[in-house]
Every structure is written in C-alpha cells, then in structure tokens.
Amino acid sequence: MKIRQAQTSATYILPDPGELNKRVLIRLRVDMPADNFGVEPQYPVTFRTWAKVIQTSATTWQETAQTGDAITHYITIRYRRGITADYEVVCGDSVYRVKRQRDLNGARRFLLLECTELGECRQSHGGNNDDFLFAR
Template sequence: MSEALMLPDTGELNRRIVIRRWTDAPNASFNVDQTFDVGISRWAKVEPVRGIASRMGVTTGEEPTHFFWVRFSFETPAEYFAQDRVIEYRARRYRILDAQNFQDADRFIRITTKDLGAIDAMTSGTPTP
C-alpha cells in the first residue's frame, strides 16, 4: 500500500479541534500555573495510533496516542504545531509531539499527539487522567 493512499480526503476533515499555546507560569505559592491562549479552530481527521510508537523512524519513550490531520496553510505550517501547543478535542487535551508537512506536498499536516486526559473546567483547564 502506498503512502498516497493514506492521505485523507477533504471530506474526512470533519472533526472540530482547537489548537492552543500552553504556557507554565510561576505563581505566589511557588507552584506553576498552566495557562492556555484562546487558540484557533481547525477541521481535522482524528485517528488513533496503532502499532509501535515511532517518530521519524526512531522508537521514543513517549508513546503517541493519536494522529490529527489538518489542511496545510501558510498561516499554520508544520512548524506552527510546536511542543508548546496542545490540541483540545471532545473535552480531552492532547500534547503535540511533532508535526510534519506530509510528503512535503503542502496539502496536509499530520500532527502526532499524546492524550493528556480529560479537561477539568474546575481547575482552569488542567487535564485530569
């Protein structure tokens, strides 16, 4: 099976996600507060990761749980999806591990993520397992 068959169809980008910047800021109690910006919304295809966890051909200590596919845009190239950003989808938060302009074709970005858990609105959006 060729990689071209793995590209999503535009109609498969049917899940609404929010991409937010994650910032840790020290507070007066000598702890850290997690803050998130307003973020941007995008349509995406969501698929769970199956098989061995590997990124760029190297097995890693962090096991990815999901791929998110979004349309390529010059406003949000692969470099935009850095590790200081998270994706929120269906009341769960996912940390971005990496992102790539799939096949360098400027059509789709594949974002590799790890599920951090449910978003608890009572703790300012901090995920809980």
C-alpha cells in the same frame, strides 16, 4: 537502462474531502508561575480548525512507549506554520499534547500531528494541579 531516483521517505495518501470531520481547538500552552509556587497554564494562542483524529496502532504505541514518548493519536489538519511541541489539541473532552508534526508529502497542504492523549480537559487552578504532584 533507466536510472531512477531513490525514494527517501514514505508517500502519504492525503485526506479525502469530508475526512476532516472533527472540530478541534489548538492552543499554545505556556506555564506561568503561580502565587503558591506552582504553575498556572496560560493559552495566549488558540484557534479552531477541522481535523481528522485517529488512534494509532498497538505496534506504534508499543514502539514509541519504549522510548518514553508514546504516540496515541494522529491528528491531521490543514497546513499551518509554527505548530510545535508546546501546543495542545482539545477534541471534545480530551486533551492531546503534540509531540511531533509532519508536512504530508512536503506539499504544504496537510499537517500530521503525532500526539499523546493527556486525559480529560479540566480547568486548572495552578498550584499542584489537584492531587497530582506535577502539572501536565
């Protein structure tokens, strides 16, 4: 009888050549105090990279929304260390907040970012962020 090792996690299909077809900006967001008792976002770390951006399924969105941590998009990039939930991804006019990240298959070749779409990219001037009480 052959003894097999139990598989403890899913095996993901790595992106094919040409699938990383969107140019995105990845930036570290740090909120600094502003003069009017609000916060002003600063972006001390920014870099551009190629990415694959796909929307999650309705089931994934519903299951994650129930916990208050809705995942709306998966963004796949080449592996990089240090990307945390403090990062944002800008693709076109849309901004996404990184919620979680996974090393696909533990191979350190690709990184899957689970993100929430925040909306359109706007220039913030600190304070109360236009008509909203809280900044993103």
